[in-house]
Amino acid sequence: MSQQHKKSVKVFAPATVANVACGFDIIGLALDGVGDEMELRLGDTPGVRITAIEGADLPLEAAQNVAGVALLAMLQEYGQPETGIEVVIRKRIQPGSGIGSSAASAAGAVAGANILLGNHFSPEELVPFAMEGERLACGTPHADNVAPAIMGGFTLVRSYQPLDVIRLHTPADLWVTVIHPQIEVKTSDARGILKQQVLLKDAIRQWGNVGALVAGLYREDYQLISRSLEDVIVEPIRAILIPAFYDLKLRCREAGALGGGISGSGPSVFMLSKGEENARNVAAMMEQIYAPLGVDYKIYVSRISTSGVKEM
Incomplete structure (x- = not known):
């Protein structure tokens, strides 16, 4: 119009x-x-x-x-x-x-x-x-x-x-916490290390997770969303680019995250949570993990924007 x-x-x-x-x-x-x-x-x-x-x-x-x-x-x-x-x-x-x-x-x-x-x-x-x-x-x-x-x-x-x-659909109570380690991972380099072929059993598992994640969003079923946040194809290869990645994933889930993974090609890592309190607890855990590593970082706690680009 x-x-x-x-x-x-x-x-x-x-x-x-x-x-x-x-x-x-x-x-x-x-x-x-x-x-x-x-x-x-x-x-x-x-x-x-x-x-x-x-x-x-x-x-x-x-x-x-x-x-x-x-x-x-x-x-x-x-x-x-x-x-x-x-x-x-x-x-x-x-x-x-x-x-x-x-x-x-x-x-x-x-x-x-x-x-x-x-x-x-x-x-x-x-x-x-x-x-x-x-x-x-x-x-x-x-x-x-x-x-x-x-x-x-x-x-x-x-x-x-x-x-x-x-x-x-975006559930109203879904929050995201992102940690950005201050190291650069170029998208072209991160794509360059990926395999060009995957095993059929891995593809089937990935397809199931994609379908379940979409269903979880529409049903606002946070436990289904949590079970679906699994990447068996790309994450295992790119995880080596990010300091303390697996420790971060494990301990953030213990702190209340539904789950998460690598944001884009990295080095940022995202975690989804139900509610702001859990999202901020996850941020505190991220800080606890990264503070001793000697790597500068930024942490963002955010709702999911439903508007996209907007006029100021």
């Missing part, structure tokens, strides 16, 4: 958790209150200009920046070559953190520009544009970060060819 065009807009683009345990490359969720801020305005010069980036050393050239690439794809589809977009990016998510830094930039850019264009595109139509930013960032145009960043809540990528993204 179109509306009167604005000249400028400020948006908040949420951090995201992708590869939600069993949901490698297909299930993601958006965080509430953790994310990037962006300002976009209609420009006098056709094309995309990134005028400033605060908080990270990233390219200003549109074709080399995930936000710029996403916007260029969007403007090409928009089909009015005289249109110009100017962007200021305020990075609050550290690149390589595993909580969707590149996705926030790409999703925030296209969602913000869409407001300037009178909401010409639906949220679902924005996802492929943002995926082009992910292609630049890691070589693969995956959607499990950008889809929840744009659409909010939990999202499921049913298919990539053709793209079919489904917004799932």
Whole structure:
């Protein structure tokens, strides 16, 4: 539905958790209150200009920046070559953190520009544009970060060819705790160590967990969600990249977490909990485990955002 065009807009683009345990490359969720801020305005010069980036050393050239690439794809589809977009990016998510830094930039850019264009595109139509930013960032145009960043809540990528993204139910009392060790794991490197073939018995177990996780979300069955948060394919390989990973998982469950796993390609680790009290107890346990390790870290305790990118 179109509306009167604005000249400028400020948006908040949420951090995201992708590869939600069993949901490698297909299930993601958006965080509430953790994310990037962006300002976009209609420009006098056709094309995309990134005028400033605060908080990270990233390219200003549109074709080399995930936000710029996403916007260029969007403007090409928009089909009015005289249109110009100017962007200021305020990075609050550290690149390589595993909580969707590149996705926030790409999703925030296209969602913000869409407001300037009178909401010409639906949220679902924005996802492929943002995926082009992910292609630049890691070589693969995956959607499990950008889809929840744009659409909010939990999202499921049913298919990539053709793209079919489904917004799932988010239980009201489901919270997420994330620890971000201050080490960098590049998504391209983390994908490079993965096996290209899996055993049939592992695939069957993974499929069962994915189906049960979706059912648990809709039924708000926290114990079913807990049993489903198991990854037998990717996590065993990537766990070596994250300090104290298995100790963290075990002791966080003892502290009240339903379960969790590696956020995106790491190094962040997420845990889901029923209720804020459990989520904060999990945060305290994370701190107890990481404080002696000599690794700097940040911990976030958050509801799951059901709005995605939003105007400030």
